[in-house]
Amino acid sequence: MSGALAGKRIVLGVSGGIAAYKAVELARQLALQGAEIQAALTRSALAFVQSLPFEVLTGRAPISRMFPIEGAAHPGDMPHISLTGRADLIVIAPATANLIGKFAGGIGDDFLSTLLLSARSPVLVVPAMNPRMWSSPAVRENVKKLRERGHLVMEPGVGRMARAEEGEGSGRMPEPEAILAEVLRLLVPPHDLAGMRLVVSAGPTRERWDAVRYLTNRSSGKMGYALAAAAAARGAEVTLVSGPAGLPDPPGLRTVRVESAAEMREAVLAAWKEAHAGIMAAAVSDYRPAQPTERKHKKKDGPLTLKLERTADILAEMGKAKGKRLLVGFAAETGDLTKNAKDKLRRKGLDLIVANLIAGEEDAMGADAATAILIRAGGKEEHFPRLRKDALASAILDRLAEMWQKVKSTK
Ligand SMILES: Cc1cc2nc3c(=O)[nH]c(=O)nc-3n(C[C@H](O)[C@H](O)[C@H](O)COP(=O)(O)O)c2cc1C
Missing domain, CATH: 3.40.50.1950 (Flavin prenyltransferase-like)
Incomplete structure (x- = not known):
């Protein structure tokens, strides 16, 4: 039929x-x-x-x-x-x-x-x-x-x-x-991202500090995977760079699996070189243990102090030499959501930021639904009620498609 x-x-x-x-x-x-x-x-x-x-x-x-x-x-x-x-x-x-x-x-x-x-x-x-x-x-x-x-x-x-x-x-x-x-x-998704090469990051990262232990966060990867799958269905050629999320590879796109923030940076920047747009939904660790060891740390009496050092800021690196490429970031905040998100949008040179609360009942991390505020580079703010992540993904991609049409028409 x-x-x-x-x-x-x-x-x-x-x-x-x-x-x-x-x-x-x-x-x-x-x-x-x-x-x-x-x-x-x-x-x-x-x-x-x-x-x-x-x-x-x-x-x-x-x-x-x-x-x-x-x-x-x-x-x-x-x-x-x-x-x-x-x-x-x-x-x-x-x-x-x-x-x-x-x-x-x-x-x-x-x-x-x-x-x-x-x-x-x-x-x-x-x-x-x-x-x-x-x-x-x-x-x-x-x-x-x-x-x-x-x-x-x-x-x-x-x-x-x-x-x-x-x-x-x-x-x-x-x-x-x-x-x-x-x-x-x-x-029946529209085919409005056809011709776009898109890199999406998703999930948490793991920063090892000995042979068996690592630092990570609560990110489930669901938002990034929903975005990647929906973008592929809308015609984009998608590279999904995923931290350890425990989700199956979505069909119809390329999935690159990484573990640490350093590996995430390498894979994302490689795909970004060829991309028209990027959506960075991964919760990349800001810190990693300064002196990871190959061997398992033996427990001793008394406290243990782990020294942490900063990881590279992938989003800022992407934003710096962005040119006409479109860049969407996420801000997960426990307070002052709009203000912090607007700061991040400006500092990192983003076109759009998706601000999620990750505290209390509205907590987006790990959940199937999220409450989000979408803020454009021009300052336009859109407040969404709590939505399933696939519905939120389609709202984000609607905005990306709109920006993509503008970029194409000014070429
Ligand atoms: C003539 C008539 C029309 C009804 N129309 C509606 C209606 O439009 N919407 C509604 O919620 N209930 C309506 N009801 C009440 C439902 O039929 C009733 O609550 C029933 O238990 C619903 O069962 P169901 O939800 O298992 O189908 C109507 C009842 C009658 C007698």
Whole structure:
């Protein structure tokens, strides 16, 4: 099947709201784009729509029950687990107040809510409900929770509700075309970084001080890997220089594995020579033991003093002879975030800096989501809510693509 969504696997969850009839049209539009769709309807959804149109449009029987097992690919298959392992995206349209509450609270008491507990892909939640329900404190809190976990909750449309007496209000399900546009944005990246050679650094570094011990930090590498993978999907030729992050090589790009700040410097500067742009997301150690030993240090009574020396400042070196190349840096700060990030942007000659808090509840280090402020060389500041790192990566790359178009047009 051709189409923009060919080869993409989508689970379409439908819960019991009056807007469930619009999910049939959504299934049709997703199928026309070539998506492989498995519909999952709640029992309440079946009070509003029938299984049959979904079965005909998607070519698969929708799943509605946990017991007895429905939709198993083979004996022993548990679709509530296996489906999410394969899915590129889960779309819940319409999402009732009830389903949103169960998803936020981790309740799995039917097929769709249980499937959501094993979700690994992004989840696009499309709420639809009475405006009074949408504005209830419980729904507000649950929506906030889902967004903080990095899920995408669309804003319901404003307009006439299903029943004339409900009049105008916010709670209407967005139209299938708007949902399809969101799905395309999530699953079909633009090719706007084609022709760009990009170096991305990621992860922590390790600075050895004897045969078995080293100094490191909490960086997981997730942000840099998300950036590298998304940039490659958008057409860039990516070299990912990774410290010891414990993540698999992302497909479609070159990964260079390093350990220390010195090795990171060598690999990054080599790739930077040929690059059009660099995104430095690694948490490079600023210090290393001044006198590392080959042998294991024998423990003795009393304290041990380790003397540390500065490592090279890779970002500053890259910024110095930057020319027309684009350079994006990260600032991880425990306080005075904007001020420190702006200082760093200026000192290192960056085009864009991504400022992350690494303290308290907003801590970005090691987490799957981060709260970020993006600051441009011109001073423009954009504040983002806590987002999954892949969503933040795409926002950063949108800015990079915009700057790249400008650079290309002034050549
Ligand atoms: C006629 C009718 C329309 C409804 N429409 C909605 C709706 O649009 N949104 C919503 O959140 N709940 C709506 N409900 C309530 C849900 O159907 C109810 O909370 C149900 O338990 C949801 O189950 P589910 O989340 O498992 O699908 C409606 C109920 C009725 C009787």
